[in-house]
């Protein structure tokens with residue numbers, strides 16, 4: 001058996017099936033139906049309801065933050081988070097090119113421009129070294145923040161993304177951003193349950209954002225959450241995402257351009273039932289990761305594991321192939337044999353809407369773009 005065919009049979013054994021094995025499917029094994037039926041019976045299916053409040057309280061506990069705001073999806077959450085930390089039209093936002101398109105889109109929705117910096121090889125997330133080097137070369141620190149010497153624009157946020165649930169080097173990144181007065185917004189869409197030095201991701205930057213889309217570790221069909229330890233920012237987030245309405249018994253008075261980015265109570269009910277199972281999901285996935293790790297150790301293909309000082313949620317597990325030819329072969333063979341695998345995203349500066357954006361050398365991002373492949377990672 002070739003190495004790739006032994007991978008295919010190993011994955012089929014893990015999932016005990018000869019049928020198609022998807023990359024990631026939701027696992028509904030708890031109170032999902034009960035809470036959904038309760039919500040329908042209550043008639044509070046829409047934008048207010050007990051499950052929205054309960055979900056926000058649960059997210060505060062899970063992420064160890066002071067304030068969580070339920071929103072309609074992760075992309076909208078990042079867009080609002082950027083506004084909350086002060087990103088304005090015409091500003092620039094530092095982020096990685098190796099990410100899902102939503103990170104860059106959320107920056108563009110706020111009428112800001114992404115600047116794409118390299119990732120670290122070990123975390124696959126934004127590299128503190130790359131950010132430091134960029135700021136040494138282009139940063140101009142003024143009274144009111146950091147400006148880009150090349151474009152004259154203000155750099156008003158930095159958005160690291162915890163790729164596939166592997167936390168970035170947050171301490172180093174936040175330290176550099178503090179020196180340059182740049183607030184950090186964690187795109188923690190993929191890292192619910194991941195920890196950095198014992199602390200949950202999402203709660204370490206100024207603001208963090210999670211996604212509960214159908215493919216994430218915890219899903220509610222569609223949804224997101226903004227979390228922060230700054231109560232005022234959190235309250236402003238709730239206000240802006242619920243149409244910026246001044247509380248009044250019956251009058252409609254709105255004093256800012258807000259959004260209807262509320263998470264419906266129906267989705268929140270599903271989210272609560274799923275969050276109750278998060279610890280079980282994490283255990284289950286970490287066990288699968290261990291099994292993959294020992295299998296691949298004898299197979300000559302590199303299974304990507306968490307870095308020291310971090311605990312990954314192993315949301316989407318992945319392997320690193322020798323080179324692009326090996327990767328293409330791996331993708332073709334696995335997909336032809338009912339085992340779903342997918343390459344990592346194309347780098348953002350290849351997409352027509354972001355090809356004009358400033359970027360650095362991208363040495364590590366280019367390396368990983370050609371080699372990383374996701375393998376089936378669902379809870380078994």
Ligand SMILES: *Cc1c(COP(=O)(O)O)cnc(C)c1O
Nearest residue numbers: 073074075100102103189211213
């Ligand atoms: C899923 C995801 C998002 C967006 O979340 P949605 O809820 O689908 O809008 C943002 N960033 C990253 C990195 C993601 O993986």
